[in-house]
Amino acid sequence: MPGFDPTHFPAPDTFVHTDVDALADAAADAIAKVLADTRESEGRPARISLTGGGAGLRTARKLADADIDWTGVEVHFGDERFVPRDDPERNSAQIREALLDRVSGLTVVDWPAPGDDGAADVDEAAASFAAAHPLPAGDGPTFDLFLLGMGGEGHVNSVFPHSPQVAADASDIMPVHDCPKPPPERMTYSLGVVRRSAHVFFLVAGAEKAEAAAAALGGADPQQWPAAGARGTVSTRWFLDESAAADNPGR
Numbered sequence: 001m002p003g004f005d006p007t008h009f010p011a012p013d014t015f016v017h018t019d020v021d022a023l024a025d026a027a028a029d030a031i032a033k034v035l036a037d038t039r040e041s042e043g044r045p046a047r048i049s050l051t052g053g054g055a056g057l058r059t060a061r062k063l064a065d066a067d068i069d070w071t072g073v074e075v076h077f078g079d080e081r082f083v084p085r086d087d088p089e090r091n092s093a094q095i096r097e098a099l100l101d102r103v104s105g106l107t108v109v110d111w112p113a114p115g116d117d118g119a120a121d122v123d124e125a126a127a128s129f130a131a132a133h134p135l136p137a138g139d140g141p142t143f144d145l146f147l148l149g150m151g152g153e154g155h156v157n158s159v160f161p162h163s164p165q166v167a168a169d170a171s172d173i174m175p176v177h178d179c180p181k182p183p184p185e186r187m188t189y190s191l192g193v194v195r196r197s198a199h200v201f202f203l204v205a206g207a208e209k210a211e212a213a214a215a216a217l218g219g220a221d222p223q224q225w226p227a228a229g230a231r232g233t234v235s236t237r238w239f240l241d242e243s244a245a246a247d248n249p250g251r
């Protein structure tokens with residue numbers, strides 16, 4: 001993969017929990033700490049990207065009940081399905097129900113939906129989003145914290161194995177056509193955006209994820225296992241349940 005050298009990043013840390021509930025508890029604690037630390041060390045609220053999916057939504061529900069100061073926190077979504085805004089398939093709809101509608105003080109940056117101005121199709125929607133929400137320039141992080149779920153074939157955000165998105169190594173926002181997991185049209189942050197984030201947390205549960213987790217943690221080719229190409233500049237942490245960790249070397 002062009003532009004990705006894993007030796008330029010801290011090695012990932014792995015945390016294995018008995019089940020998805022314990023995983024979500026631990027991840028929520030760690031997320032709360034990053035949010036508080038960012039406020040203290042940077043003197044500003046954090047900028048984070050949230051994920052849907054099974055373990056992601058479980059963690060979002062825990063975050064809604066946690067003692068967190070959300071004031072000014074800027075929330076993005078790592079990827080979105082290009083379907084109407086009220087479609088329950090939208091990651092943002094699921095994360096809003098689990099977390100965002102239950103806390104106050106944060107700013108939510110939502111992806112465009114069909115029918116929005118400048119969103120005649122998914123290409124135009126991604127381009128207009130990129131223009132309206134440019135990523136921070138320079139050496140600073142794109143996000144203080146980027147949360148990722150992972151599919152059983154190793155996809156993260158909507159970056160799928162052997163897809164144009166994983167090949168491109170773009171540093172911004174990408175439209176997705178013909179996504180192998182429905183719905184077919186999506187928008188996604190690229191692996192390049194993830195790799196400019198300070199902290200990257202994986203939230204992964206279930207035996208069907210075990211092979212991909214072992215491949216990604218074992219340094220496999222991101223073309224085949226996109227999760228292998230997702231690293232943070234300060235930390236990469238994998239929160240796994242025992243089923244998802246079953247194939248990891250050393251267990």
Ligand SMILES: O=C1O[C@H](COP(=O)(O)O)[C@@H](O)[C@H](O)[C@H]1O
Nearest residue numbers: 051052053054055149150151157
């Ligand atoms: O399609 C997607 O799937 C992943 C993982 O979902 P899961 O249900 O297998 O946990 C999710 O993280 C990603 O953001 C999403 O668009």
